[in-house]
Amino acid sequence: MNSSDDAHLTETLLDSRTLCDGSFLKARCDTVRLPDGRQARREYIVHPGAVVIIGLLDDGRVLLERQFRYPVGRVMTEFPAGKLDPGEDPLACARRELLEETGYTAGQWAYAGGMHLAIAYSTEIIHIFFARQLVAGAAQLDPDEFLEVCSATPQELALACRSGEVTDAKTLTCTLWLQNVLAGHWALDWQGQDEPARP
Template sequence: MTNKPVESHLLEAKVSSEELCKGGFLHILRDTVRLPSGKLTTREYVVHPGAVVVVAILDDGRVVLERQYRYPIGRVMIEFPAGKLEVGEDPLLCGQRELLEETGYSATHWAYAGPMHLAIAYSTEVIHVYFARGLSLGERSLDEGEFLDVITATPAELLQWCGEGLVTDAKTLTCTLWLQNVLSNAWSLNWKSSTDQPLAGG
């Protein structure tokens, strides 16, 4: 959009907020808000620290993926490597750390694709999408209690898995869209050396 549309008739204003739950990872709030009509209603949502997902591309064009059991849905999922941000952490550094810890890969060049809001109706979570290339394989360093397999696939195989319903993880589906458009040159990336230390999200 070249011109920002008028939004004032859509905005909701917070009147008050109460804490419903605060765990070690997630924080759940219920806010009372005033609608554009003037009426009051409530919004329940999860406060999330944010995360990073990495589309790591090998020299032969294959991408690095993981197979990991996800307890809430009771399934082993195929996903791109990802992890949550620590407080105040640079998303790029988070992506570099998570890729190395989970897969053993480090990369010489990184590109920031953009932010992704995972569940806009009930969560503040923003996932920063990074691409990585110039990969070299070292040793993994999984967190205590973390179990996952590292696999690779060609972009065509990954796309087929998405179409067959084998991949249903939202961030991985979105990253596959990014990957398609990058490989077709429809979307461009600003690649930087890992030693350039670009600003977070830049």
């Protein structure tokens, strides 16, 4: 599926301007040269990147959370996740987010890969981590953060994805990863707490 020469598909930046410079997201409008020489505009969101954690509980269930997501106006069921701080290592972010949102720490971590969430209009990349040997503790939520920690069997999660109960894109993608890892089709390189399970 890869090509060694994608010049016939590549767009070249000519000019860039900022549309919005928020504390979290930034919006840009770029003028590009198309492969055929014409020009076009590309509006997109600049995102700092994020992590998502597939937490494997000792009883075979996976760690999930439910929280109200304002842009879509509903409570969503999803894997724990969070954005990278400036210069933050993705594994450090995964450890921090797991603890802050759920109270859990993990004895072992494995990096699964990255996913681009909305390639047509965002730079966002989400780094996927698996975590196991989980130990429960107290969550450390931000003052404006309200969520409910829950769990499900992989089969229950897959059914929720199939029925439309779970529609979060990162959780759908992670469910695919989970199914393939549990079936033995996709291998993970598990690392201890102090080892670099990095992208």
